[in-house]
Amino acid sequence: MEYLLAFIVGGLICVVGQLLMDFCKLTPAHVTSSFVVAGALLDGFGLYDQLIQFAGAGATVPITSFGHSLLHGAMAEAEQHGFIGIAMGIFQLTSAGISSAILFGFIVAVLFKPKG
Amino acid sequence: MSKQKLTPEQQEYKEKIKPLQPKPPYLLNVAKAFLVGGLICAIGQGISNFYLTFFNFNEQTVGNPTVATLILIAALLTGFGVYDKIGQFAGAGSIVPVTGFANAVTSAALEHKSEGLVLGVATNLFKLAGAVIVFGAVSAYIVGMLRYLFQMWF
Numbered sequence: 001m002e003y004l005l006a007f008i009v010g011g012l013i014c015v016v017g018q019l020l021m022d023f024c025k026l027t028p029a030h031v032t033s034s035f036v037v038a039g040a041l042l043d044g045f046g047l048y049d050q051l052i053q054f055a056g057a058g059a060t061v062p063i064t065s066f067g068h069s070l071l072h073g074a075m076a077e078a079e080q081h082g083f084i085g086i087a088m089g090i091f092q093l094t095s096a097g098i099s100s101a102i103l104f105g106f107i108v109a110v111l112f113k114p115k116g
Numbered sequence: 117m118s119k120q121k122l123t124p125e126q127q128e129y130k131e132k133i134k135p136l137q138p139k140p141p142y143l144l145n146v147a148k149a150f151l152v153g154g155l156i157c158a159i160g161q162g163i164s165n166f167y168l169t170f171f172n173f174n175e176q177t178v179g180n181p182t183v184a185t186l187i188l189i190a191a192l193l194t195g196f197g198v199y200d201k202i203g204q205f206a207g208a209g210s211i212v213p214v215t216g217f218a219n220a221v222t223s224a225a226l227e228h229k230s231e232g233l234v235l236g237v238a239t240n241l242f243k244l245a246g247a248v249i250v251f252g253a254v255s256a257y258i259v260g261m262l263r264y265l266f267q268m269w270f
Binding site: 006010011013023036037039041044053056062071074075086091096102104108109110111113115 | 150
């Protein structure tokens with residue numbers, strides 16, 4: 001059941017992206033950028049946590065969760081250090097995603113030959 | 117798209133070619149994006165369940181290792197040239213999940229490999245994916261500030 005929910009919710013988020021690309025002629029970079037902003041905004045109202053609870057990976061795998069966890073890290077640190085904490089905590093939770101993207105991206109680029 | 121004023125001739129031409137331009141197959145594209153995007157999320161759910169069962173994670177923290185694992189898989193697939201083929205088929209279904217972020221990072225680095233490790237690979241690593249980080253950080257900062265102020269006053 002949780003697989004089905006993840007499939008449906010994750011698929012629907014991708015459908016929104018596809019519609020933006022086809023009808024509004026947005027480039028992939030524009031789509032992902034707006035999705036990250038949308039994730040941060042939704043989390044600002046506390047809605048994204050509910051979506052994650054409902055759909056699991058269907059909500060954590062799309063790029064919208066990047067904006068959500070940026071804000072979550074910022075708010076967690078802000079509770080302890082006030083305003084300055086927002087700057088301190090912003091990358092706290094997404095550090096795994098960004099550092100692994102840098103590491104694996106670099107290793108693959110060194111080891112593999114460009115194709116096509 | 118461009119904001120320049122078009123001459124009457126140019127406008128006339130634009131109207132004329134409109135019915136000749138190919139229309140994207142909207143429904144088919146949407147169905148493909150839904151299938152592939154949903155499938156990637158279902159695989160993510162499987163990885164999440166693996167970390168929940170065998171490692172010390174809970175529902176809140178399991179997103180992190182899941183995303184990192186998907187990034188590893190997507191980077192490897194990009195290296196083998198498979199992810200581009202998936203992308204051609206799936207459109208947004210391969211761009212919106214976090215695997216698309218990994219593909220953007222890896223493919224930009226691979227493309228500039230011939231320019232050397234420092235100026236090629238390292239400099240261009242975030243050429244495509246940087247926008248996501250910039251907009252994410254800026255929006256999270258602004259929303260965070262607003263929420264913090266809101267909490268202080270109410």
